[in-house]
Amino acid sequence: MPHWLQLMMESLPTLLWAGVKFTVPLTLLSFAFGLALGLVTAVTRLFGPKPLVLIARFYVWVIRGTPLLVQLFVIFYGLPSVGILLDAFPAALIGFTLNIGAYSSEIIRAVIASVPKGQWEAAYSIGMNWRQAMARTILPQAARVAVPPLSNTFISLVKDTSLAAAITVPELFQAAQRIVATTYEPLILYIQAAIIYLALSSVLSTLQVRLEKRFSRYGGMLEANR
Template sequence: MPHWLQLMLDSLGPLLWAGLKFTIPLTLLSFAFGLALGLLVAITRLFAPGPLVAVARFYVWIFRGTPLLVQLFVIFYGLPSMGILLDAFPAALIGFTLNIGAYSSEIIRAVIASVPRGQWEASYSIGMSWGQAMRRTILPQAGRTAVPPLSNTFISLVKDTSLAAAITVPELFQTAQRIVATTYEPLILYILAALIYLAMSSVLSALQVRLEKRFARYGGFLEARA
């Protein structure tokens, strides 16, 4: 068996384990918390009083206008100078959550704003409160529109988690770096890591297509009923 193939086979297990133990949990938790934060920020920007809108806009401006890697460094390496010490994984989780929250808030804000005003009026006309209208009428319609851009954000996040290696999170890419340090075979290991990321992204892209088709059928069903 060729040396490069044997090295790939020997390294595949540790890389996959690092992905299961750190990359996937970091991705899922960051996206879930970021999506919740993004919804809160989007609603704040659309419906809150002026001072809260200004705070939300400032947050989005900061986290969309600065590199994610710099944000991770500020949280992990910068905050200790203020007496705030965080382990690598929580620091990465906070950084990715804040970043995803900023980007997803703009997506959610746009899709909520795109729902016709008549949907609000129809909800109010049958006695719904603002919260009921948002939960039962507006968010379901906005959600279908938000699926493609949010899916793309999630797929990008899977790849962006490799940046957590820079703050010592032992995820997939840093595990590859550690193996490189002992084998001195960077090309083979980094290609293997890239192939694993490519496989994950391809699976997620296929799932995204299926999800979009399902929501398209659901939307057509609702239009037919209407």
């Protein structure tokens, strides 16, 4: 067996375990919390009072205007200087959540704004209040439009979690770095890590296509005509 193949076979369980234990939970939790934060931010910007709108705009402006790596460093290495100490995983979770929240808020804000005003009027005409109209009429329609861009955001997040290695989170990429430190084979290990990320992204891209078909605007109409 070639040396490079043997090395990849021996390191594969370690890399996969790091992915299962840290990369996957970090991705899922960050996206879930970030999506919730993005929804709140989007609704605030569209319907909130002016002071809250300004705060939401400032938050989105700062996060979208600065690199994610810098944000992680500020949270993990910067906050201790003012007495706020965080472990690596919570620091990464906060950083990714804030980042996803800002970007997803722009997506959600755009899709909510794209729903015709007539849908609001129709909801009000049958006795719904604002909250009921949003939950039962507006958000279900907006969700169909939001699936493709939010899916892309999720896939990007899977790859971005590799940045957590810079703040000592022992996720997949840092596991590869640790093996490199003992084997001195950076090319093989980093290519292997890249292949794992590529496999994850490919699986998620396939699921994205299925979701887009399922939630497409005319999916139900097409099925009814079959």
